[in-house]
Amino acid sequence: MDPLLLNVIKKNDSKQLASEFLSGYKTLVSEVGGILSQVSLKRILKGFEKGQPKDVADEIQRALQSAENARQNVAVIGQSGSGKSSFINVLRGIGHEGAGSASVGVVPTTRKKTPYPHPKYPNVTFWDLPGTGTPESLPNPYQEVVGDDNYDYFIIISSSRFSSNDAFLAQKIQEKGKKFYFVRTKVDSDLYNESKSKPRSFNKETVLQQIRDNCLINLSKIVSEPTVFLVSNFKSKEFDFPKLQETLLQDLPAEKRYTALLLLPNLSESFIQLKRATIKEKLWLTAFRAAILAFIPLTPFCCGFELSEHERDLKQYQSHFGLDEESVSQIAQNLGTSEQEIYSLMKSTDFNSLVKDDSIIANVKKCAEFVFSVTGLLPSSVFQFYKVYFLHLKFIDTVAEDAKRVLAKIEEMRSGRMK
Ligand SMILES: Nc1nc2c(ncn2[C@@H]2O[C@H](COP(=O)(O)OP(=O)(O)O)[C@@H](O)[C@H]2O)c(=O)[nH]1
Ligand SMILES: [Mg+2]
Incomplete structure (x- = not known):
């Protein structure tokens, strides 16, 4: 006991x-x-010190309720075709073809910013934001997307060499004072392509390091301590997807952690x-x-x-x-x-x-x-x-x-x- x-x-x-x-x-x-949260902890300790156990009990109750009801809005942004919808489906723990999944395709399938509430925990919503660089994207996608203050954090998705679009997004989010995570998708196909094109010299770790370095060098011009997560939406248990989930959790404010933890796969x-x-x-x-x-x-x-x-x-x-x-x-x-x-x-x-x-x-x-x-x-x-x-x-x-x-x-x- x-x-x-x-x-x-x-x-x-x-x-x-x-x-x-x-x-x-x-x-x-x-x-x-x-x-x-720190505030709750302080109130609990104060309750003890004042010899008011009822205050302690009430504060615990309040904190538990707010942990259960915490809202979260996660913005997933990046160029069309980079794997945003697929990424959201992994985070929501549903298959790419499952009911209510974010539609995935080789041609742009998401033209408007689309909310995807989690099927089991509707207080948490992932936003699939319009891909940039396509005729269907909004006239000013950055304003539309980054201008919204309600997001808890952003995930920038990129599937190829670091682009000026990636840099622009990172810069805008940084200027807003918001947190972002840089996710490089499709590393499974990079590895496959490299293994086919250079069968003799191919080394998995070297290829991954090159991809990581390319992103880090560019991001370091925008943020002081950049981190990059290399993922495959098809093989989510490999590469950096598990580490990304743990990092997201640890960075969240305490009162938002409980729901986030329950819903992640x-x-x-x-x-x-x-x-x-x-x-x-x-x-x-x-x-x-x-x-x-x-x-x-x-x-x-x-x-x-x-x-x-x-x-x-x-x-x-x-x-x-x-x-x-x-x-x-x-x-x-x-x-x-x-x-x-x-x-x-x-x-x-x-x-x-x-x-x-x-x-x-x-x-x-x-x-x-x-x-x-x-x-x-x-x-x-x-x-x-x-x-x-x-x-x-x-x-x-x-x-x-x-x-x-x-x-x-x-x-x-x-x-x-x-x-
Ligand atoms: N090999 C590979 N293909 C992916 C990955 N993520 C997405 N795709 C494919 O890339 C295409 C575009 O993905 P989608 O999620 O619709 O991108 P979005 O336009 O950014 O929402 C689809 O054909 C996906 O199946 C990945 O991690 N690896
Ligand atoms: Mg999409």
């Missing part, structure tokens, strides 16, 4: 709880950066770990809040144990990790295999055995004994609280492990096909 949650129960003095909260929270979020094991850590952070904050409330006299503390509610929560975790029914069906379809084969890799489908897991019962017992030894009481609500907390930890870990096994299967089948 988390020592901090136990200390709340022991009703340690507020000052001590404040410093324990801060150090406990910092350790908890060291991987991703956390979902509490599982491109790597380390990304699944980040998801697991953040979902656990939310559970921990929820539990911490409940623990505080449980010990404020006269505060109603309800924590029932409705199996159907927990089954619904388990499904929600599966959805967060991209393992809901629709996603599993899509994965099976993409791999040309049966849904059954994907489900056979997942242990989280067996709700009943998770609920009866021995480790949960053992943990609950340990905590119950501790609470009784300290307070001489064990209200049933506190007992239920522990049951829920450990059950949900088990759910999160099980679904995260499922996601890793499914990811490994996808990679195994893809590499088998390429041989």
Whole structure:
């Protein structure tokens, strides 16, 4: 059991709880950066210092709600044909031909700036911005595109040698004081072409380095520490796509991190770990809040144990990790295999055995004994609280492990096909 949650129960003095909260929270979020903003953290600590646990609980509640409802607008901009729509489809975790996908084509297919809300998290919208350099593009695309202040950040997409158009966009976004990420797409076809044209001297790493250097040299004239991400929208688990996702997350303000993390696809094991850590952070904050409330006299503390509610929560975790029914069906379809084969890799489908897991019962017992030894009481609500907390930890870990096994299967089948 988390020592901090136990200390709340022991009703340690507020000052001590404040410093324990801060150090406990910092350790908890060291991987991703956390979902509490600096302002929220300060208010929480102040609540402790003033001996007002209700203020602490209210602030946690407010922060959790704003993390869940955070809005985000991501602008994807670049020349027509550079792979913007394909890139958006990867970030939204849907196939290029899936329902609601951004249409992809060899002839310009997006003539107006088009919003693509995420199918599962509609607060987050990717904007496919009109390609420049085609007759269909807007008369003044830069004004139309860069002039909008609502974007959280920009992604400049380029698929060939660094162009004056790329430089112009980077310059304009920089002048607006907005953040941009430079993404060089289609590196799979660069590698293929080079391997065909120079079969004897071809070296994959050298070609990638040349592409990277070409972009970096040009970008360094515009920004002081440029970064370039080399990606393939067809092979998103390779090259820099996973690193790009992690960078986007770490750069986001804390309160926007939670939703962003949930919606981005599982491109790597380390990304699944980040998801697991953040979902656990939310559970921990929820539990911490409940623990505080449980010990404020006269505060109603309800924590029932409705199996159907927990089954619904388990499904929600599966959805967060991209393992809901629709996603599993899509994965099976993409791999040309049966849904059954994907489900056979997942242990989280067996709700009943998770609920009866021995480790949960053992943990609950340990905590119950501790609470009784300290307070001489064990209200049933506190007992239920522990049951829920450990059950949900088990759910999160099980679904995260499922996601890793499914990811490994996808990679195994893809590499088998390429041989
Ligand atoms: N080889 C390769 N082709 C890509 C990649 N991204 C997009 N394409 C192809 O490039 C063409 C234009 O892509 P699209 O996403 O419609 O570009 P947009 O006009 O910028 O939205 C389509 O035929 C895509 O299939 C990539 O990373 N690698
Ligand atoms: Mg397009």
